[in-house]
Amino acid sequence: MNGTAVWIAVGLTAVGCYLLKLGGLLVPAHTLERPLVRRLAALLPVALLAALTAQQTFSADGALVVDARGAGLAAAALALLLRAPFLVVVASAVVVTAAVRALGG
Amino acid sequence: MDTAADPHGGPPPRDAAKPDRAVVRDSLGVGVAVGLSGFAFGVTSVGAGLDLLQTCALSLLVFTGASQFALVGALAAGGNPFTAAAGAFFLGTRNAFYGLRLSQLLALPRAVRPFGAHWVIDETAAVALAQPTRRAARIGFTVTGLTLYVLWNLTTLIGALGAEAIGDTDAWGLDAAGPAVFLALLAPMLRSTTERAVAALAVVLGLGSLPVLPAGVPVLVAALAAPAVLWLSGRGEARR
Numbered sequence: 001m002n003g004t005a006v007w008i009a010v011g012l013t014a015v016g017c018y019l020l021k022l023g024g025l026l027v028p029a030h031t032l033e034r035p036l037v038r039r040l041a042a043l044l045p046v047a048l049l050a051a052l053t054a055q056q057t058f059s060a061d062g063a064l065v066v067d068a069r070g071a072g073l074a075a076a077a078l079a080l081l082l083r084a085p086f087l088v089v090v091a092s093a094v095v096v097t098a099a100v101r102a103l104g105g
Numbered sequence: 106m107d108t109a110a111d112p113h114g115g116p117p118p119r120d121a122a123k124p125d126r127a128v129v130r131d132s133l134g135v136g137v138a139v140g141l142s143g144f145a146f147g148v149t150s151v152g153a154g155l156d157l158l159q160t161c162a163l164s165l166l167v168f169t170g171a172s173q174f175a176l177v178g179a180l181a182a183g184g185n186p187f188t189a190a191a192g193a194f195f196l197g198t199r200n201a202f203y204g205l206r207l208s209q210l211l212a213l214p215r216a217v218r219p220f221g222a223h224w225v226i227d228e229t230a231a232v233a234l235a236q237p238t239r240r241a242a243r244i245g246f247t248v249t250g251l252t253l254y255v256l257w258n259l260t261t262l263i264g265a266l267g268a269e270a271i272g273d274t275d276a277w278g279l280d281a282a283g284p285a286v287f288l289a290l291l292a293p294m295l296r297s298t299t300e301r302a303v304a305a306l307a308v309v310l311g312l313g314s315l316p317v318l319p320a321g322v323p324v325l326v327a328a329l330a331a332p333a334v335l336w337l338s339g340r341g342e343a344r345r
Contacts, residue, residue, distance in 0.1 A: 024204020051327030098278030
């Protein structure tokens with residue numbers, strides 16, 4: 001991999017991502033008083049987190065895949081239903097995924 | 106804490122208050138659990154062909170996990186630096202919307218915002234938004250941000266250094282940590298039918314467009330679930 005190209009990508013991403021974070025904080029407060037913007041700002045994270053969860057569980061190299069990660073996510077969901085602490089939720093996903101892979105799943 | 110800036114005035118009602126210790130405990134829980142997953146990023150990044158310095162620079166300067174994973178994934182897949190950075194940027198757009206909500210909730214002084222901005226990510230937003238009072242939200246944001254930043258960078262370094270030693274990280278199930286973290290952050294947000302409809306539609310859009318669109322774009326398509334459900338529910342109410 002070309003080192004300079006990677007540094008360009010790292011630099012662009014760092015600047016772009018920081019400006020996005022700062023931009024959100026600096027938007028004038030009256031923009032938020034519109035109910036539609038409020039509702040949208042509350043619902044967008046829901047949409048993005050749901051999509052990220054599904055994609056990181058069921059995709060590999062741009063294709064849909066069902067593998068051990070699905071079992072890990074199911075374990076995490078179960079842990080959440082049982083009101084387990086955050087660390088336990090993540091650990092159960094990792095352990096179950098590793099176990100299913102070890103068993104050849 | 107600058108309580109004088111609180112527009113509600115005075116301390117919150119006793120029953121709405123949450124002990125500071127409970128807020129700190131919750132924040133540390135999120136910070137430690139997610140912070141440790143920097144290990145997986147370090148391993149993935151070096152595995153994708155980036156060097157140690159580039160890997161650590163990403164965690165120090167970008168500090169938004171999904172964008173970092175997207176960038177190294179795109180570079181490993183042979184994407185050019187501009188499209189790879191664009192994908193990471195689009196994944197980071199959600200942080201602007203977290204900031205939109207946090208600016209009102211935290212009411213940070215203008216001078217602090219450029220510094221606080223770097224910590225506006227999924228986890229700090231989720232912890233701060235879940236708190237009942239502004240004081241608790243500020244404590245939650247600060248403790249989660251600090252813990253996560255320190256641990257994420259430390260474990261990125263360790264992961265990058267140990268990438269060759271550990272061998273196949275997937276065998277350890279570490280690739281399941283990311284989605285489990287996202288699910289744990291999402292679960293408390295699914296309060297009403299509207300939120301659940303948005304989440305369901307986002308999953309369908311995100312997975313449906315995944316095989317046909319370039320990396321990073323399906324998540325943005327899935328984001329359209331929010332305005333779509335909002336528009337549909339608005340129509341439903343108008344008809345009644």
